[in-house]
Amino acid sequence: EPLPPAHDSPVPRRKNAQQQARQREMVANASLEGLYKQHGWKLLVFMLHMADISNPAKPHPAFVRWADCCLEEFFMQGDQEMERGLAISPLCDRKTTSRSQSQIGFLQFVVQPAFIVLAAAVPVMQIEVLPIVQENLEYWQNLSKEEAKAKDTQGQLKEEDSISQDDDDDDDGNGDA
Numbered sequence: 001e002p003l004p005p006a007h008d009s010p011v012p013r014r015k016n017a018q019q020q021a022r023q024r025e026m027v028a029n030a031s032l033e034g035l036y037k038q039h040g041w042k043l044l045v046f047m048l049h050m051a052d053i054s055n056p057a058k059p060h061p062a063f064v065r066w067a068d069c070c071l072e073e074f075f076m077q078g079d080q081e082m083e084r085g086l087a088i089s090p091l092c093d094r095k096t097t098s099r100s101q102s103q104i105g106f107l108q109f110v111v112q113p114a115f116i117v118l119a120a121a122v123p124v125m126q127i128e129v130l131p132i133v134q135e136n137l138e139y140w141q142n143l144s145k146e147e148a149k150a151k152d153t154q155g156q157l158k159e160e161d162s163i164s165q166d167d168d169d170d171d172d173g174n175g176d177a
Contacts, residue, residue, distance in 0.1 A: 020113055050118055056103065056111045056136050057129050063136050067103050100144035107137045 055066035071091070078092030091102050112133055119125035 020117070046118075050114060053106075053111055053114060056107050057115065057133050059132055060136070060139065064139075067099070071097070071099060071102065098144070098147070100140045100147060103140040104137065104144060107133065107140065112137070 055070065056063050058066065074089075074092045074097070075094040078088045078094060081088045081092065091097050112130075115125055115130055115133055119130060
């Protein structure tokens, strides 16, 4: 059974941006009760969407476990795509996907904007949920910085080891360099 094509075309991104714009418009200056009366099904669909993307709004360490589970699911899809000779979908290549960077992007471009829209209709979200989302974003940003430092340090160590080996190769064993 063939897998769907890679989701890297601009069409899904444009549709997602259009959907978010409609959702923002729907809740602008409206009460939850008014929204439900006017947009009942749309509101229910939006709430289902919020439930689907809510893992990064959970407190630590739950959000980390959920992120790892989601990424593992993506990686298994990428493994199947590779086995079938298909292009590997974005975020599905376990060799190249950065755990922290994938979560930073998801939080900044999907989760935060959606919860901001929801907070316009349900103000308690501003107090109860958005601070958790922000803390979790900062967690991933800090982890990304640590990973970059570790990678830089590892690169420097490899370079020093390479230089050391070159020096050893220049030494012919008789003390003359």
